[in-house]
Amino acid sequence: xxxxxxxxxxxxxxxxxxxxxxxxxxxxxxxxxxxxxxxxxxxxxxxxxxxxxxxxxxxxxxxxxxxxxxxxxxxxxxxxxxxxxxxxxxxxxxxxxxxxxxxxxxxxxxxxxxxx
Amino acid sequence: xxxxxxxxxxxxxxxxxxxxxxxxxxxxxxxxxxxxxxxxxxxxxxxxxxxxxxxxxxxxxxxxxxxxxxxxxxxxxxxxxxxxxxxxxxxxxxxxxxxxxxxxxxxxxx
Numbered sequence: 001x002x003x004x005x006x007x008x009x010x011x012x013x014x015x016x017x018x019x020x021x022x023x024x025x026x027x028x029x030x031x032x033x034x035x036x037x038x039x040x041x042x043x044x045x046x047x048x049x050x051x052x053x054x055x056x057x058x059x060x061x062x063x064x065x066x067x068x069x070x071x072x073x074x075x076x077x078x079x080x081x082x083x084x085x086x087x088x089x090x091x092x093x094x095x096x097x098x099x100x101x102x103x104x105x106x107x108x109x110x111x112x113x114x115x116x
Numbered sequence: 117x118x119x120x121x122x123x124x125x126x127x128x129x130x131x132x133x134x135x136x137x138x139x140x141x142x143x144x145x146x147x148x149x150x151x152x153x154x155x156x157x158x159x160x161x162x163x164x165x166x167x168x169x170x171x172x173x174x175x176x177x178x179x180x181x182x183x184x185x186x187x188x189x190x191x192x193x194x195x196x197x198x199x200x201x202x203x204x205x206x207x208x209x210x211x212x213x214x215x216x217x218x219x220x221x222x223x224x225x226x
Binding site: 033035040041042043044045048056091100101102103104105106107108109110 | 120147149151157158159160161164166203205213214215216217218219
């Protein structure tokens with residue numbers, strides 16, 4: 001079974017340009033998370049979806065960040081316009097509520113964004 | 117909000133035992149995760165504690181004391197491949213919100 005799939009793996013853009021990240025969670029996982037991880041720090045939650053509903057987006061900078069999860073499966077995270085401080089690794093994770101104790105969240109490989 | 121504290125770095129010797137501590141302050145505690153993250157890779161799940169006590173999984177064990185806001189991850193028979201960052205994460209009952217600590221970088225030396 002494929003894990004959480006993210007693309008692209010790496011992205012370099014100039015500041016003020018838009019960028020989008022894509023995530024395909026594990027089949028059957030109803031909860032999807034987007035995290036941002038800066039070097040030397042732990043992942044910071046940006047948004048959490050239960051099926052297609054965003055149930056926690058309190059830490060998403062809504063002036064420039066947007067996300068969607070169509071049909072409760074794949075998800076896209078967008079930044080427009082990007083700023084230098086957005087350089088980080090963007091991690092997608094998914095989970096199934098009934099299996100948290102045994103499997104936790106499963107993370108994708110992440111997208112390393114560099115804004116120049 | 118939530119506050120999670122872990123030591124920044126630890127060093128141990130191959131074959132030894134190491135304990136990585138995590139303290140937290142939160143309201144509505146609903147569980148604690150430990151994750152392992154090798155450099156440049158995604159975090160991988162190690163353990164989940166929601167009740168007080170010790171959970172053992174092979175060479176790794178995790179302990180939780182809810183009254184003290186304290187957890188530790190115990191790694192036995194250390195191997196070189198255990199060199200990684202170890203992340204503590206707390207889940208709250210506030211819509212299942214999760215907060216990660218900044219991780220403890222463990223270096224295992226021969």
